Amino acid sequence: MFIEAAIAKELVSGTRRFALDVAFACECGVLVLFGPSGSGKTVTLSALAGLTRPDCGRIALDGEVLYDSALGVDVPAARRRIGFVFQDYALFPHLSVAGNVGFGLSVGDGRLGARERRNRVGEMLDALELTGLADVRPGELSGGQRQRTALARALAARPRLLLLDEPFSALDVPLRARMREELRRVTRQFSIPSVLITHDPGDVAALAGQVVIYDRGKAAGATVYQPDGDAARAAFAASAG
Amino acid sequence: MGPVFASALAITLKVAVTATLCSFVLGVGLAGLVSRRPFPGRGLLDAVCAMPLVLPPTVLGYYLLVAVGRRGVFGAWLLATFGVSLTFTWQGAALASALVGFPLVFTSARAAFAGVDANMQNAARTLGAGELAVFFRISLPLAWRGVAAGTLLAFARAMGEFGATLMIAGNLPGKTQTLSLAIYEAVQAGRDGDAAALVLLTTAVSLAVLLGAGKLAAKKY
Numbered sequence: 001m002f003i004e005a006a007i008a009k010e011l012v013s014g015t016r017r018f019a020l021d022v023a024f025a026c027e028c029g030v031l032v033l034f035g036p037s038g039s040g041k042t043v044t045l046s047a048l049a050g051l052t053r054p055d056c057g058r059i060a061l062d063g064e065v066l067y068d069s070a071l072g073v074d075v076p077a078a079r080r081r082i083g084f085v086f087q088d089y090a091l092f093p094h095l096s097v098a099g100n101v102g103f104g105l106s107v108g109d110g111r112l113g114a115r116e117r118r119n120r121v122g123e124m125l126d127a128l129e130l131t132g133l134a135d136v137r138p139g140e141l142s143g144g145q146r147q148r149t150a151l152a153r154a155l156a157a158r159p160r161l162l163l164l165d166e167p168f169s170a171l172d173v174p175l176r177a178r179m180r181e182e183l184r185r186v187t188r189q190f191s192i193p194s195v196l197i198t199h200d201p202g203d204v205a206a207l208a209g210q211v212v213i214y215d216r217g218k219a220a221g222a223t224v225y226q227p228d229g230d231a232a233r234a235a236f237a238a239s240a241g
Numbered sequence: 242m243g244p245v246f247a248s249a250l251a252i253t254l255k256v257a258v259t260a261t262l263c264s265f266v267l268g269v270g271l272a273g274l275v276s277r278r279p280f281p282g283r284g285l286l287d288a289v290c291a292m293p294l295v296l297p298p299t300v301l302g303y304y305l306l307v308a309v310g311r312r313g314v315f316g317a318w319l320l321a322t323f324g325v326s327l328t329f330t331w332q333g334a335a336l337a338s339a340l341v342g343f344p345l346v347f348t349s350a351r352a353a354f355a356g357v358d359a360n361m362q363n364a365a366r367t368l369g370a371g372e373l374a375v376f377f378r379i380s381l382p383l384a385w386r387g388v389a390a391g392t393l394l395a396f397a398r399a400m401g402e403f404g405a406t407l408m409i410a411g412n413l414p415g416k417t418q419t420l421s422l423a424i425y426e427a428v429q430a431g432r433d434g435d436a437a438a439l440v441l442l443t444t445a446v447s448l449a450v451l452l453g454a455g456k457l458a459a460k461k462y
Contacts, residue, residue: 094383
């Protein structure tokens with residue numbers, strides 16, 4: 001999928017100002033937004049999903065304009081067909097795992113009949129090894145199960161792009177490695193491009209096709225990730241020091 | 242005394258249920274709208290909506306007379322157009338109780354909606370849910386305990402409304418005389434036994450409602 005994003009937004013909270021000004025365009029399977037906390041990665045992801053409106057700029061997927069301040073285009077989040085896995089997963093606590101996974105199939109343009117919905121939910125639960133947990137509430141799930149439920153919920157609605165905000169930060173180290181593998185498998189199985197945020201160089205090494213490096217609200221261009229001569233690691237060292 | 246006693250209870254329940262329904266729909270709807278995003282004047286609107294909690298019921302009754310009394314701004318129009326007047330009717334009493342109960346629903350619903358994680362609503366949006374679906378499928382269920390507790394309090398408050406009701410609906414036995422009005426009349430007339438029975442009944446109903454509200458507020462996922 002060809003992603004174009006050129007957005008600017010100023011955020012003010014109290015006396016602190018933060019200016020985001022980023023531009024990148026790339027043909028991506030997996031695109032990683034990499035940089036330290038507070039460098040504007042989440043705002044970018046949120047703008048891609050349509051949850052935050054930039055001050056100005058343009059966002060397009062495969063040439064289809066989702067946001068363009070000059071043209072006055074701003075497609076609402078509900079119509080963008082972009083899946084989002086939140087950092088804390090944002091599972092609906094009042095719904096079962098099956099209710100969460102089926103939510104996108106019961107609202108708006110993606111609404112399915114009861115039988116089709118049940119089939120699709122069953123399919124997704126199998127794909128993410130959640131079979132048997134259909135009737136469990138999110139509050140009773142382990143960290144890994146929560147993440148898989150969030151993934152299943154996002155993928156069930158058949159989005160054209162999947163966004164993941166720090167997908168592994170809430171997991172301990174052994175689980176993190178397993179979930180990276182899992183994410184790779186699932187995105188390949190559903191052949192869905194993804195954009196994910198991380199400040200962990202290990203995630204970049206394990207997942208990245210392309211990397212956009214963030215530094216204090218600025219990022220320009222996507223670079224192809226290379227294990228040696230590693231732009232990401234250099235940037236990480238710079239930002240850590 | 243039997244029939245008056247029974248009719249006072251019936252009128253009280255009729256008034257309180259009608260008033261609570263009105264407070265619920267208005268309070269939850271308005272709280273849902275106001276909670277969506279900050280806008281200029283939101284603080285003022287919050288304050289105005291909470292005002293009936295603070296104002297003496299007689300002041301509210303006075304405002305109601307100015308608004309819907311026979312010579313009131315809206316009341317004169319009602320009378321001229323439909324031949325309807327709310328003064329000295331149980332509907333007028335329900336209106337008074339709704340006005341008094343509304344801020345209880347509004348303020349608890351407002352706090353409950355504010356406590357809903359914005360990411361829940363955003364997650365629903367990215368899954369294709371429009372704003373109405375977000376409200377009814379996510380915000381309202383997640384805020385439900387606060388909303389229900391506020392509604393029960395509004396019901397309890399409507400059960401005991403006195404001042405505003407007296408001003409707009411009067412105290413007509415069998416027509417607008419609620420339990421609290423009947424108690425006042427019984428005491429005035431020196432019928433101490435009746436007053437005590439009515440007081441005990443009102444106390445029992447109110448206690449039951451408050452226990453229910455407490456239970457709802459304590460439940461967790």
